[in-house]
Amino acid sequence: MRAVVVYESMYGNTHQVAGAIGTALETAYEVSVVPVSRADPALLDAADLVVVGGPTHVHGMSRPGTRKGAVEAAGKPDSPLKAEPDALGPGLREWFGTLGRYPAKAAAFDTRLHGPARMTGRASKKVAHLLRAHGFELIAPPESFLVTKQNELEPHETTRAREWGATLVASSTPSHSRQ
Numbered sequence: 691m692r693a694v695v696v697y698e699s700m701y702g703n704t705h706q707v708a709g710a711i712g713t714a715l716e717t718a719y720e721v722s723v724v725p726v727s728r729a730d731p732a733l734l735d736a737a738d739l740v741v742v743g744g745p746t747h748v749h750g751m752s753r754p755g756t757r758k759g760a761v762e763a764a765g766k767p768d769s770p771l772k773a774e775p776d777a778l779g780p781g782l783r784e785w786f787g788t789l790g791r792y793p794a795k796a797a798a799f800d801t802r803l804h805g806p807a808r809m810t811g812r813a814s815k816k817v818a819h820l821l822r823a824h825g826f827e828l829i830a831p832p833e834s835f836l837v838t839k840q841n842e843l844e845p846h847e848t849t850r851a852r853e854w855g856a857t858l859v860a861s862s863t864p865s866h867s868r869q
């Protein structure tokens with residue numbers, strides 16, 4: 691069985707979470723973890739499980755303008771942030787526009803600031819909505835992983851991402867859920 695984890699990431703946090711989820715999925719799947727810039731829609735044709743995540747920007751999914759702002763912030767001389775190589779490429783919002791319909795199982799995640807979701811917003815809610823609109827069967831509620839105000843993943847979030855990945859294995863593979 692195949693699983694694909696597609697991520698969008700400006701500063702590497704969502705990338706890191708995607709990697710941890712991918713590691714957990716390897717107990718049951720042949721796994722590809724790919725940035726959205728390399729997520730050819732054909733990759734999804736052979737996937738039994740598709741997990742999609744991105745950063746929360748302005749309470750939702752990123753837009754070209756917010757990604758440009760994120761890269762510019764990292765380019766400032768005193769900035770500790772480092773932009774991912776494909777940060778200025780297409781985001782998940784544009785990628786969904788290229789997709790057809792898929793019968794696979796799926797789940798959505800995001801990264802966002804620590805705080806009540808009604809204050810911070812969360813990109814995963816819209817990602818889940820778009821997955822459903824493209825025919826995917828959602829097997830888990832959207833999940834958020836938290837970053838600090840300094841844009842670093844909070845301690846234990848990669849562990850939590852691995853644990854969340856394990857719950858996706860349990861709910862997508864009947865043999866694993868019986869163990």
Ligand SMILES: Cc1cc2nc3c(=O)[nH]c(=O)nc-3n(C[C@H](O)[C@H](O)[C@H](O)COP(=O)(O)O)c2cc1C
Pocket residue numbers: 698699700701702703704705744745746747748749750756757759760801802803804810811837841
């Ligand atoms: C332009 C911009 C807008 C943001 N807006 C929000 C927001 O509305 N809510 C929030 O929780 N975090 C917001 N953030 C913080 C991001 O969620 C955080 O940078 C991201 O999760 C880090 O993931 P990444 O390293 O994969 O880019 C924003 C960040 C940027 C750069």
